[in-house]
Amino acid sequence: MKKLQLQGLMLLTVLAFAACRNSGFKTTSSGLKYRIYEGSSKDSTKTGAILKMNQSVRLSGSKDTLLEDTYSRIPFYAQVQDIKQLPGQPFYAPDEIYKFLKKGDSAVVILYVDSLIKKGIAQEAQLPPFMKKGDQLTFTLKVLDVFQSDSLARLDYQKEGEAFQKRMEQKEREDSIAFEKSGGRQKQLSEMEAYLKKKNITATKTALGTFVKIDQPGTGKQAADGKFVTLRYTGKKVEGDAVFIGPDSFTAQVGTDGSSIPGFDDGVKQFKEGGKGVIYIPGFLAYGKNPPPGSPFKEYEPLYFEVEIMRVADTPPQQAPQATAQPAVPDAAKDSKK
Structure with a gap:
């Protein structure tokens, strides 16, 4: 390879x-x-x-x-x-x-x-x-x-x-072991705790290492593994509290489709439908050592997401039927690598 x-x-x-x-x-x-x-x-x-x-x-x-x-x-x-x-x-x-x-x-x-x-x-x-x-x-x-x-x-x-999934899983295991041995994991957890203390934020640490501030726990279904969760979110960097995405919304199947970073997935599972709060993610649970090419993230950069859980269900939401396209006057086409 x-x-x-x-x-x-x-x-x-x-x-x-x-x-x-x-x-x-x-x-x-x-x-x-x-x-x-x-x-x-x-x-x-x-x-x-x-x-x-x-x-x-x-x-x-x-x-x-x-x-x-x-x-x-x-x-x-x-x-x-x-x-x-x-x-x-x-x-x-x-x-x-x-x-x-x-x-x-x-x-x-x-x-x-x-x-x-x-x-x-x-x-x-x-x-x-x-x-x-x-x-x-x-x-x-x-x-x-x-x-x-x-x-x-x-x-x-x-x-x-x-084949790519197997390579990534192997690499993640190797990176995780090396990061743990270097003391990096504990260092990042301590840095996140210091950040929360400085901001007077009360958040609960999960077993994985994600910190979750629950403003409203929600009263509906729990956002557990396998559930389809639709949520609104705004993503920010811990450094400077700078917004890097949002407000936006999306639907994902929790814990199964790999569409979310580990800390985000872990944080979402702490809420029920209707819940609101903030998920604070140390860098090793965000994009880790290898952020996506062209992304605004540094290696092991800590992030946080303000979230609102809009829907928790056993099935994905149904898409509304598309309207029949009408002929349009030719206009500028747009070309734009989640």
């Missing part, structure tokens, strides 16, 4: 260097710049085929940031489409070159933020805070396989997901 990651890193370095030099690049009709490094396969890729690829996305210009990297995670799968530029419907994305790629190929694709704005795909006022005019997005792609049917691609994705 380490050897594969090293090979991926070497590939990224070589291709990123080529992108910086911007040499040997071609340009699509939309203005997309790309360069393909051909592998050994001679088979052409047909429309409808599904590419299995590793991808990194790097933002450069005002700030150099790695936004996404699948080389140590799960590859992504994309269907090859016959993309046509239509009046009033601008398109400017790496998908344009998928039809040129074959198994074993690598590619670098460059998008300019100014072009996204000019084409109406993005609006300057709505750019993410880390992105500015004049920046560029560099996509580095490596085609691992090509599938001719959706069923084969889905089966492969399932296998990749299971």
Whole structure:
């Protein structure tokens, strides 16, 4: 596994260097710049085929940031489409070159933020805070396989997901053991206790190490493992009490689907339907040693969430039927890696 990651890193370095030099690049009709490094396969890729690829996305210009990297995670799968530029419907994305790629190929694709704005795909006022005019997005792609049917691609994705889950569980065990031995766990618990004391906050520590301040315990069903919980929340960093997400809402199955960080899941289980409070999470129960690429979190950064438990049920909420779409005047499309 380490050897594969090293090979991926070497590939990224070589291709990123080529992108910086911007040499040997071609340009699509939309203005997309790309360069393909051909592998050994001679088979052409047909429309409808599904590419299995590793991808990194790097933002450069005002700030150099790695936004996404699948080389140590799960590859992504994309269907090859016959993309046509239509009046009033601008398109400017790496998908344009998928039809040129074959198994074993690598590619670098460059998008300019100014072009996204000019084409109406993005609006300057709505750019993410880390992105500015004049920046560029560099996509580095490596085609691992090509599938001719959706069923084969889905089966492969399932296998990749299971393998990734095993790798992550093993890594988490190793990190947890090392962190415990270093005294880091106890240090973070002590730091959270000191923070709560300084703020005059009374919170109860769970067996896992999450701290929960219960303003209203709730009177409905307990948010236990397996229950589908719908809640409102606002996420903040302990450092500076800065909001990083919310207010927002979502539904998750507690303790089973892995969609929440451990401390959040643990904290939610302390409430019943109708409950309100705050969940304080030491860094080792938040995103730990490996925050998501491009996220605003540091390693082992402590967080807290103000929550309101709106619904606890045995089944997920039913989605409202979608209204029939009405023809609309073509407008700026929007492209935007929980």
